[in-house]
Amino acid sequence: MPLGCLAVTVLLLNVPFGYWRANVPKRSVCWFLAVHLPIPLIIVFRYSFGVGFVWFSYPVVIGTFFFGQLIGARLKLWLADYGPAWDSSCVFKDLAKAGVLLLRPVKANPVQEQACLYAVKDETDLRAPGHIP
Numbered sequence: 001m002p003l004g005c006l007a008v009t010v011l012l013l014n015v016p017f018g019y020w021r022a023n024v025p026k027r028s029v030c031w032f033l034a035v036h037l038p039i040p041l042i043i044v045f046r047y048s049f050g051v052g053f054v055w056f057s058y059p060v061v062i063g064t065f066f067f068g069q070l071i072g073a074r075l076k077l078w079l080a081d082y083g084p085a086w087d088s089s090c091v092f093k094d095l096a097k098a099g100v101l102l103l104r105p106v107k108a109n110p111v112q113e114q115a116c117l118y119a120v121k122d123e124t125d126l127r128a129p130g131h132i133p
Contacts, residue, residue, distance in 0.1 A: 002049040007060050009045050011068040013038050018072020019091040035069070 021034035042061065051057050072091065079094055088094050 002051050003057055003060055006045055006049045006051050006057070007064045009049075010038075010042055010061055011064040011071075013041060013045075014065055014068025015072040015075070016091045018069035019076050019094075020072070020089045021069060022073035022076035023089040038065070 017034045017038050021031055024030040024034065042065070046052060046057070046061070075091065088097075
């Protein structure tokens with residue numbers, strides 16, 4: 001059980017670092033930091049979860065380390081395809097921009113909603129072909 005908790009923690013820890021790594025030039029100082037900064041934290045988590053450095057924990061931790069980096073990099077590519085190019089290297093800021101992570105409820109403007117309804121109602125190309133009014 002502690003190894004599973006450690007694996008989930010390492011995975012979630014590496015997603016933001018993989019996102020950051022995908023936004024910087026390869027083999028630069030920032031890229032190097034994005035890959036290596038989580039390692040001291042993982043060592044602290046190894047001791048805090050009571051796993052230590054037993055031999056069977058290495059494949060699990062290393063695998064989740066690289067999988068978290070991969071998820072973060074793919075998330076960066078997915079957001080770039082999903083909408084406008086994101087200029088930030090912070091995954092939380094970009095997810096909030098994309099509307100995926102809502103930190104506060106957003107209230108719609110009723111005037112804008114009515115304008116959208118009227119605009120759709122007046123469009124004739126939205127009707128099916130052969131539709132007789």
